[in-house]
Amino acid sequence: MRDILVLAYVVVALSTLSFVPSRLGPEIWATHWAIWIKQFQEHGLVAGYYAVRDVYPPMTFSVFALISLLPWPQYATFKVIQSILLFATGVSVYAWRRNLGIATATMLGLAANSMIFESTDIFFTPFLIGALIALADRRWIMFSTLYSIALLFKWQPIILTPFFLIWIWPELRRPRVWAELLVAALVVLxxxxxxxxxxxxxxxxxxxxxxxxxxxxxxxxxxVVGWVNALASGEASVPDLGPTSPMLTIKQYLFHVPGWLWTTSQIVSLTSFAALIVGFGFTKRSPRTLLLFCTTATVSYAMLHTEVHENHLHIAVISSALLAAAAPSYLPVFIFWATAMTFNLFAYLSSWPRVIGGIDVTLLVAAMNVSVFVALWIHTMRQPRWPFRRAVPEAETESASA
Known part of the structure; x- marks a missing residue:
């Protein structure tokens, strides 16, 4: 009980971050969630969801519909819901391994995306954490139910599906596992x-x-590539913004990236992702390897793919937090990616300067992020027992790990 009270205190303290001025926070509320509420009020739940016509699944829209029905100020209600779900996130992590430090660090790592800015990622977070834990513990009904619920808030967790299927595959020889997985998913979805x-x-x-x-x-x-392309095409100068300018999007010249670069980026991203899927298929199953591959796969998507936004490391932070709980040696991995997402959010959505001393800090940070990802990818791809590699005796493996 004492540890739960500590988590509650941390959430209350973090809730004050909701009042930190955000350069784009009110704009996101006004241009997205407030419009959703208006559509619900004008058309009702189902017709309002169709009127929005966004890429989000219906549960996120349903939350804002609920907010509009409650007798409290809508924005404050939204922030209260974020706080409750952040607390549920910390409790979920704590309940798995009884590690108060990791649970607290998880809430801190997700605080910027969950409390300061207007992201709805926290809506699916407790459900995805519960699904990952249930999968690692082979509790199939709970996994299928919670994962299905998470997908109904946002589609992004679907990128973990290939790794989940590989983890489950050896169990599918039992009809009961099929039934537990399918019935729960079919009922929810x-x-x-x-x-x-x-x-x-x-x-x-x-x-x-x-x-x-x-x-x-x-x-x-x-x-980085978009900036280099802009320099090569004469659309940007060095530095692109003055030393006192706020961090602004560089989409004005990222829009002009040639088609072959888009295609190349997507091929590189899909190749990296496919290699991780194949690698996990040759890896001995354990909670550590499951969470390691999930973490690296989501970081791969965030570092290499197109259409990635400043908050898309969210799932990587979730999986790396659980990885650190399962194997404390991976704590630096969690700390790095939680910090990387937090910096990215603050740099873009606040008034932090982008150029300091004539150097575009964001480019240096991006280069560091990619470098750490490459190191993580190489480490992860050394886990599989590849058929073309010499088999390492179990005793030798244990002595090396010791």
Whole structure:
């Protein structure tokens, strides 16, 4: 009970961050969530969801519909819901390994994306954490239920599906496992699709084909490549912004990235992701390896793919927090990516200067992020027992790890 009270105190303290001025916070509320509430008020739940016609699944829209029905100020209610779900996130992490330090650090690592800015990622976070824990512990009904619920808030967790399927595959020889997985998923997903209709499917189909952002203000490889391309084409100068200018999006010249660069970026990203899937197939299953591959895969997406935004390391922070709980030697991995996302959010959504001493700090940060990702990718790809590598005796492995 004492540890739970500590987590509650941390959440109350973090809730004060909701009042930190954000350069784009009110704009995000006004241009997204306030419009959703208006659509619900004008058209109702189902017709309002169709009117929004966004890539989000219906549960996120339903939360804002609920907010509009409650008798309290809408923005304050939104912040209270964020606080409650952040607390549930910390409790979920703590309940797995009884590690108060990791649970607290998880809430701190997610605080910027969950409390200061207007992201809805925290809506699915406790459910995804519960799904990862249930999967690691082979509790199939709980996993299938919680993962299905997480997907109904946002589609991004679906990128973990290949690793989940590989983890589950040896268990599918038992019909009971099939039944537990399918029934739970069909009840959750089927009921939602049955209620909201085809727009649930159309939303996820619209997302992959988008070509809006080469880098949506994410400090990744495309952030650097887009800047270099802008220099080469004469669309940007060095430095691009003055030393006192706030951090602004560079989408004005990322929009002009040639098609072959878009295609190359996506091929590189998909190749990295596919290699991780194959590698996990040759890896001995354990909670550590499951969470390691999930972490590296989500970081791979965030560092290499197009359409990545400043908050898209969120799932990587979640999985790396659980990885640190399962294997404390990976604590630096969690700390780095939690810090990387927090810096990215503050640099873009606050008034931090982008150029200091004539140096574009964001480019240096992006280069560091990519370098750490490459090191993590190499480490992860050394885990599989590749058929072309010499088998290492178990005793030798144990002595090396000791």
């Amino acid at each position: 089927g009921s939602e699709i049955g209620f909201f209709g085809s727009e649930v499917i159309l939303g996820i189909l619209r997302a992959p084909g988008a070509r809006t952002f080469f880098s949506g203000n994410a400090f990744n490889l495309n952030w």
